[in-house]
Amino acid sequence: MTLKSIPEDVPALAIVCDNYARTSIMSPGVLSRFTSLKSLTIEVCNISLVTSSSFQGLSGLQELLIFNSIVPELANNTFEHLVSLEVLVIIETKTPRLPDISHMTSLRHLNISHNDLREVASTVTNLSSSDSRSRLTLIDLSYNNFTSLPWEIIRGGSSLESIYFKGLPSVTEITFPKDVNLKNMLVLHADNTHLKSVEMSSLESATQLQELHLFGCNQPLNLSGFDVFTRLIELSLNEFGITDSIWSELNSTELARLDLTNNNLTTVHIWQLPSLRVMRLGENNIAEIAEGTFDRQLGLLLLNMSFNDVSVLPKKIFQGNPNLQALMLDHNKIKRLDRETFSFVTQLFYLDLSYNEISIIDRDVFRDLVSMRFMYLQGNKMLSLPTINHMLELNTLNVSYNYISQIVDGEMGMLKKLEIVDASNNMLTFVVPHMVSDCTSLLMLNLQNNFISKVGTFGFHPNLQMIRLDNNSITDFESASPFINMLNLKNLFIDGNKLVTLRPNWFPVSTVSITLGENVITEFFSTSFKNLPNLTTVNLVGNKFAFLMPSYSVNTFKVNSPKPVFEVSHNTFWCTCDMAYLKVIIEEGYSNNVFRDYYPKFLGLDTTFCLTPYENYTERPIADVPLSHFACQYNETFCDFLCQCCDSPLEECPCALTCPVSCKCYQAGSGFKKTFFHIHCNDKGLEKVPQEIPSRATSVYLDGNSLNKLTQYELAHLSQVEILFLNRSKIEYLGDGLFDNCTSLLHLRLDYNYLSSISKSLFDKLIELRSLYLNDNLINFIAKEAFANLNSVEIITIDKNRLIMLDAVYGISSLKSLTLSGNPWQCQCNSSTDVLRMLHALNDIIVDRGNMCCYFVGTARAEDEVSAATIQLLTKLSELSDRTCYNLMTFPYEDLCVLRADNVTGSFATYSSPAESLTLLVCLVVAMFVLLLIAVVVLVIIFKGREVQAWVYVNLGVRVYDKKAVIDKTDAGNKYFDAFISYSNKDSEFVSKVLVPALDEKGYRLCVHYRDFPVGQNITDTIFRAIEESSRTIMLLSRQFVESEWCRFEFQTAHYHILKEGSHRLVFILLDDLSDDELDPDLKVQLKSKTYLKFGDPWFWEKLFFALPDVRKVKDGTTEEDALKGMRILAGEKIVNNNDKPATVIQADIVLEEKC
Incomplete structure (x- = not known):
């Protein structure tokens, strides 16, 4: 429905928007055609625009209600057309401002609660400025952000009856001005406003006051003048530190509701208050209740004395309260309950005695509480449950945190309306069968944290939805489940049991x-x-x-x-x-x-x-844990779901899973992904491969046996094997074709055997093999093509064999780890050349290269040391003549095989005498010292090269290894300026007071914005010429620089010249630490490719002087200075220097623009 479809004479209109996501506009005159409108409601709207014209034509409107909407800050004259308004309600709109309402002479009801109002200006809202007396009866300023109460809004309101100051967190004081007329005030509410001071004397004219609700912050309340409130019906004074003197100030015989919670009361004296219906005295220091205290309060309905120090309840304390319905005495120190304590309160339906010290309780103490619905007895010391089965209206029973050891059969019988029972944290050991079967309305039974070990059946209970038996001692449910027949059980807790x-x-x-x-x-x-x-x-x-x-x-x-x-x-x-x-x-x-x-x-x-x-x-x-290790052992032949022929003879059922005698067999993995079959026949003393190994075996472990020779067909049926262990099995011979059918093999172990050779075709079909272990054999020959088809192999171990030559390991692209130590590699020049070449080619993958050593043919210990378990590696050249095994990583190949080429056939022992060895050692030490010195110098140059260059240049005037010197010679005479300084205006103080003076003093010709740029010239062209006419461009990198568009343009111009000429030099000076995210991409690249200077570096000035070209000198030895010439160049003049001939001048265009 739209506004256009609504009749014009409608008396009441409610505008309810869909949601806050869509914004609305109250355009001028949008409601003007509804001239008969008396009531307007706006709810759940997001209004972005409201003006005074929005309400134009609504002069007869009497009620305006704006609820739960988003409203912008309202102008002072927003309501100027609403002259007949009687009710104004603006709730939960977050508006920070109240428009002028002083013209609303008929206003009776003003509610502006739950907003963000902070103040109300007197010039805008002073109702006393109206010609007519205010008819305002109700003002609600609750839940706003006033720092002080806006008294101006109620001045002159002679008809005020109700004032609400609730929930004002910043208001700490209430003192009514003397010119505020309160003679008709009936209600004053200041709940949830933490008051430090209330001037009661300022309320002395409020003699008709009926409701007073104040909330303090434990500051004492001055009760002087309180006796004028003789008509009070409701009184709340919370958190004022009130003492027993309050009782003498209360003289209103009509007082029906009294709330003195959280004060300092120690006694109760209410004989003068016979009309009390509700009394809240919780959180005080009351230790004793005298007999007869409540005898005159015949109409008392609710009594709350929680969180006090009461230890004894007189036997007939409630005899004068036959209408008492709710009694809260929790968190006191009551120790016993007598039979007559509750004999006179038959209407009581809510009783809270929790967290006292009750240990002595008459079993029939509650016999007269026939109306009881909610009973809370938790947190006491009761040993048994008092009689409750007469409480036919009982809904909730809480007896948790006591010492109750049993609930006998029938104790909760007939409680048809009972819905919640909490007996947790007691000492129960047994749940009797059908304990709550008669409680047909029961929804929740909590028996957690007891010592229950046996649970009887709950039968066919129709409504019980939750049972908590957690943290007990239940080991099993005997015979049958106690829950199985329940019709509506939803949540069962049996955790924390046994x-x-x-x-x-x-x-x-x-x-x-x-x-x-x-x-x-x-x-x-x-x-x-x-x-x-x-x-x-x-x-x-x-x-x-x-x-x-x-x-x-x-x-x-x-x-x-x-x-x-x-x-x-x-x-x-x-x-x-x-x-x-x-x-x-x-x-x-x-x-x-x-x-x-x-x-x-x-x-x-x-x-x-x-x-x-x-x-x-x-x-x-x-x-x-890999999937293949989720395994179950089997011993007898069986068929899984993939094999259906187990009833046939084994020779006719190749998929049957058999297990060789004395072996351990496992089925592993999952049919949802992959199945594995592991056959463990290791260390069984076998002399041949068992034929009972199933063809579907994926892992076969035959290590630790005595297999000796393996012929071509012994493994032919293992087409699915992936892991095969044949190590430690005394194998001397492997027949060709042995592994031809093992095409799925991934890991093969043949180490610790007696193999002497590896033939060309032995591993031909193992294209999936990942690791091959051949170490600790007697292998002296491996065919060159033996590993040619191992396209996936990553690990090969051939250490501790008898190889003197190896060609088979070249060209294996997948290989990542190779072991070769413990073989008798030869030291003779013709042999060591091949070994060293292999070391060089496969250096990254030979993991034991540091342990590889060689022998000279004919030495007595050569063969013996190869097969030894450990080899003493020797690296000192002075001991070479006394040893037979030489570390290949330090073998002196050049000395032995290049310098002494004429003796390559002899053994090393014939090459040098002891004297020669000593001479060689001395030479070696000297050479090593020189190399060490050179290494130190090189390291200094590498890591401190720029500092060394800068120091030599500044102190000796010599450029060491500086490519820029060549470029500067080429530029000589072509660049007018030594350096152009690019910077942000915000760094100008550093430039003018630090950088420029230091460089001027050295004699550098600088181009800077403030002194060299000609006025009125196109800034873009000027920057271009400045960079082009400068040997260097110095860029001061700061956070302001990278954020400036013109500074980035200057960098891009310089960057363009780098790409164009390849010779221009950028000098970066870093003033601020900048992250990569703050840098332009090109600037980031330049910073990564060039070394920048950082101001504050101890070598900053030396490095800067070195980065700049040499200072140019004229013939008489003085530095050139011609500022006007530089400015003309930047202005666009093309000046051709030809000795002393006058220059040709060409004037450029003039455009005014902003600079960096």
């Missing part, structure tokens, strides 16, 4: 949430969660023992039903093949349709651990 097994049919069909955490569960059944269509959450967090949760116990949910969430964090699973499905879910999520359709959602798997039998029961995070 449950070992989750048996079938424990939970009723209605179950929604089950909490099972912190038990000692080790086993789930296939039907543990079956037939629970409403289940949404199962909490298994923090089980104390490792447990097995097979897939068949959790995949019981129907395809189209919502799947529950299983919270399994902080658990340890028994990770066998039955749990492999969880590993697949961790790795691949719920991409598999079966997981999506039948399995719950698992949360917290990132904090779960595995206790893995296949890893000797090692415990580690489930994420770290």
Whole structure:
């Protein structure tokens, strides 16, 4: 509906917007056609524009209500057309300003609460300025941000009846001005306004006051003048530190509601207040209630004395209060309840005696409380439950935190309206069968934190929805589940018990949430969660023992039903093949349709651990355990779901999973991703490969046996094997074609055997092989093409063999690790050349290259030392003549094989005598010292090169290795200025007072904005010429520089010259530390490619002088100075110097622009 469709004579109009997202405009005259309008309501609107003309034509409007809307700051004259307004309500609009309302002489009701008002100007809203007396009866300024009360808004209001100052956090004082007429005031509310001072004498004219509500901040309240309030019906004085003197000031016989909460009262004297209906005296220091205190308050309905120090209740304390309905005595020190304490309050329906010290209680103390609905007795010392089965109206019973040891059969019988029972944190050990069966309305039963070990049946309870049995001592539910027949159970808490097994049919069909955490569960059944269509959450967090949760116990949910969430964090699973499905879910999520359709959602798997039998029961995070280690051992032949021929003879059923005698066999992985079969026949003394190894085996461990020779067909049926261990098996011979059918092999171990050679075709078909271990054999020959087809191999170990030559390891692009130490590599020049070449070519992948050493042919110890378990590596050249094994990384190849080429055939022992060795050692020491000295010098030049260059230049006038010197010679005479300084105007003080004086003193010719740029010239052209006519461009990089468009233009111009000429030099001086995000991309590149100067560096000035060209000298030795010539050049004159001939001048265009 739109405004245009509404009849013009409508008397009342309510405008309710859709939401705050759409803004509205109250355009001028938008409501002017509704001349008969008396009431206008605007609600839930976002108004962006309101003017005085918005209400034009509404002179007859009597009510304006704006609720829960966003309104802009209103102008003073916004309401100038609303001259007949009687009710003005502006609530929750966040407006900070109240427009002028002084012309509203008929205004009776003003409510501007729940806004952001801070002040009200007297010139705008002074109602006393009106010609007519104000008819205002109600003012509500509550919940605003006034710092002081705006008394101007109520001055002259002779008809004021109600004033509300609630929720004003910054107002701390109430003192009514003397010219405010309060003779008709009935209500004054200042709740939730923390007052430090209230001047009661300023209210002396409010003799008709009926309701007074004040809220203090524990500052004493001066009660002088309080006795004038003889008509009070309601009185609230909270947090004023009021003492017992208040009782003598209260003389209103009509007082019905009294609230003196949080004061310093110690006694109760209310004999003069017979009309009391509600009395709140909580949070005081009352220690004693005298007998007969409440005898005159026959109409008392509610008494709250919580948080006091009352220890004794007189027997007949409530005999004069037959109408008492609610009694709060919690958090006192009451120790006993006598039989007659509550005999006279038969209408009582709410009783709170919680957190006292009640230990002695007559069993029939509540016999007369037939109207009781809410009873709170928690936090006492009761040993048993008092008689309550007569309370037919009882709704809630809380007896938690007591010492109750049993609730006997029938104690809660007949309580048909009971909905909540809390008996937690007691000493209960047994739940009797059908304990609450007669409480047919019961919704929640809380028995947590007791010592319950046995739970009787709850029968067919129709409405009980929540049972809390957590943190008890339950180990099992005998015979049958106590919950199974419940018709409406939704939430069951049995965590923190001692449950070992989750048996079938424990939970009723209605179950929604089950909490099972912190038990000692080790086993789930296939039907543990079956037939629970409403289940949404199962909490298994923090089980104390490792447990097995097979897939068949959790995949019981129907395809189209919502799947529950299983919270399994902080658990340890028994990770066998039955749990492999969880590993697949961790790795691949719920991409598999079966997981999506039948399995719950698992949360917290990132904090779960595995206790893995296949890893000797090692415990580690489930994420770290590979899928292949989720394994189950088998001993007898069987067929999995992929093999259907187990009934046939084994020779006719190649897919059958057999297990060789004396071996251990495992099925691992998951059919949802990949299955593995591990055959462990290691260390069994086998002399041949067992033929019972299944063809589907993926890992075969035959290490530690005595296999001797392996012929071509012994492994032919292992086409799926990925890991094969044949190490430590005394193998001397491997027949060609042995591995031809093992095309899936990834890891092969042949180490610690007696192999002597590797043939060309042995590994031809192992194109997927990742690692090959041949170390610790007797191999003296490997065919050059032996590894040619190992396209995926990453690790090869050939250390501790008898190789003297190796060509097979070249050209393997995938190889990452190679071991070659412990072989008798030869030191003879013709042999060591090949070995050293191999070391150089494969340096990055030979992981034991530091342990490789060579021998001279004919030395007695050569062969013996190769096969030794450890080799003493020697690197000192002075000891070479006394040893037989020489470290190849330090082998003196050039000395032995280049300088002495004429003796290459002899052994090293014939090359040098002891004297020659000593001479060689001395020479070596001298050479090493010289090399060390050169290295130090080189390091100084590398790391402190710029400082060295700068120091030499400044002190000796010599440029060391400076390419710019050549460029400067080329530029000589072509550049008028030595340097152009580019900077931000905000850095001008540094330039004019620090940088320029220092460079001028040295004699550099500088181009700077403030003295060299000609006035009136095009700034862009001037910058271009300044950079072009300068040998260097100095850029002062500061935060202001990178933010300035002109500074960035100067950089881009200089950058253009770098790209154009390749010879221009930029000198960067860093004044501020700048992040990469603040830099222009080109500037960032230049800073990374060039070394910049940082002001404050101890070498700053030396580095700067070195970065600049040499100071030019004229013939008489003085520095050139011609400022006018420089300015003419920048102005666009083309000056051609030809000895002393006059220059040709060309004038450029003149354009005024801003500079950097």
